[in-house]
Amino acid sequence: MDASVEPLSINVSWPDALTLIREFGTKAFQTSLGFRFVPQGEAVERIREFSDGFRKARASQGALKKEIDREEIQRRLSAAGFTRRTLKDFQFRDLENLLALPNGANFSVPGAGKTTVTFALHVLTRSPDSHIIIISPKSAFPAWRAVVEECMEPGAPNGGDEPFKVLDSRFDIDKELRSGSTRFLISYDLAVRQQSVLTAYMARNSVHLVLDESHRMKAGLASQRGAFLLSAATLPVRRDILSGTPMPQAASDLASQLGFLWPGHGYDLSIQRGQAPRDVLGNLYVRTTKTELGLPPAERHFYDVEMAPGQLALYSVVRSEALRQFTKVVSSGRIGQEFIKARKSVMRLLQLSVNPSLAVTGMSNDGNISSGIVDQVLEEGTSAKILAVADHARRLASEGYKTVIWTIFTDTIRELVTTLADLNPVFIHGGVQTGEETDPDTREGKLARFHNDPRCFVLVANPAAAGEGISLHTVCHNAIYADRSYVSTHYLQSIDRIHRLGLPADQETHIHIYRTRAPAQVGSIDLSVSRRLAQKIRGLEQTLGDPDLHLLAYDEENADDPIDYSVELQDLVDLVAELEGNADSTSEEA
Missing domain, CATH: 3.40.50.10810 (Tandem AAA-ATPase domain)
Incomplete structure (x- = not known):
């Protein structure tokens, strides 16, 4: 509570004054502390209104x-x-x-x-x-x-x-x-x-x-x-x-x-x-709830994609640095520069899981990554995850279905738009301005094209920019997630772009979630995201009593873990050493 103290007065905001009135409002309590509130002027009516509203709200909590x-x-x-x-x-x-x-x-x-x-x-x-x-x-x-x-x-x-x-x-x-x-x-x-x-x-x-x-x-x-x-x-x-x-x-x-x-x-x-x-x-x-809307449940599907060798090596190096930062943040219990670095590492791991060739561009400026690993990642080119997402969108298009593809990274939006040029995609991210439907460069123009152009099969979008305020359910019944963030709002609201009031009772809605498969010793950032989303959705379910949220959390919790148990820690050590040019040349070859 902010307050300024003067010789004969204490000045606080009106909301804080109401809190004081609530905490010390009874006559008996004031008497026991040796003081009395004496409202004057406009405050008399305003306190009366507050008291009436307070009593009504307290009564309404139990029964309206x-x-x-x-x-x-x-x-x-x-x-x-x-x-x-x-x-x-x-x-x-x-x-x-x-x-x-x-x-x-x-x-x-x-x-x-x-x-x-x-x-x-x-x-x-x-x-x-x-x-x-x-x-x-x-x-x-x-x-x-x-x-x-x-x-x-x-x-x-x-x-x-x-x-x-x-x-x-x-x-x-x-x-x-x-x-x-x-x-x-x-x-x-x-x-x-x-x-x-x-x-x-x-x-x-x-x-x-x-x-x-x-x-x-x-x-x-x-x-x-x-x-x-x-x-x-x-x-x-x-x-x-x-x-x-x-x-x-x-x-x-x-x-x-x-x-x-x-x-x-x-x-x-x-x-x-x-x-x-x-x-x-x-x-x-x-x-x-969605059940009350009469919507058929959306079906969720999980797909796990292996990393290429260079991607895995780079992911392992960044993971080790991130783990060091996370440990320092947790042990200190303070939110400071190390926490900012840790958050940056989280975003790098998320980007490395979907689009490593673009991630290395920013990382190479840090000077901490071996040029051998960088060269390998660039040689591998478009990641297996992006290619799998693109192939999935093409399969759906061949059957006549439009698809919205969600990714949290603007660079990945551009990569997917280029990769899927044959499907005439449109895109929305934070840099796309609002405007008229007749302007193809605006958010509204791009949405109009996705709805009305029979040759436009794909919308690629960022949930932070397009997860609210748009409806796609009349033309699109498939959503593909190339990646997801830890923000449950972005995930839940992006699903609701295609799963909302107005769908026929027999309409199937499919949510396709792609996750990067990683060795158990390294851990999958996508599995961590999945776990945390499930926990946050559970919390929302318990607060709002919504059974539909139970289903959504249940699907996350029961999907197979994207963990590769066939790769051991020493395998990773050797892979990193090989790509860094530090492998033991005297070791026997198989």
């Missing part, structure tokens, strides 16, 4: 008291002009629950209609002078811009058909917010740069603030976006968070999101102190 039934929801939506889209049963259920809460969390799977439910919630709770602002990744902008036209009849009462205005850094944001519009979209990055403008806007208006993909603030006070959102959390009249993967790494990811949603209530502190997220959340969230 629904305040409006389905028939009344439908009647009010129709009266407001929300007639173009009919809500599904699970969407009505989620809306009923969210209406019973002053602030809400929608953790439904992608494709369940979180955007539609949240917009319906806005329509039902808005007053004539209220505003709504959505903070989201740019990839989600098209869905929010489309939802008004898809749901509202033209000329809906009270400006119900007003479109969302995108706030762009090219314009004066303060002027846009004062323009008379009441519905806005802004990216997380721009919101951080416009903190003072947004804070002033929320202070002078009745604003409903929605965080889409709210896990992006999971770092809390340790990040600029988290610190801003936590400091401004008490300003909006209502707050909602949306995420299909609210805890991508660990339970602690939820703390900052709950701190934003319920400032001063202590839910974030409960999680930080080790309380189970499921116990903390209670009924304070909604989630629609």
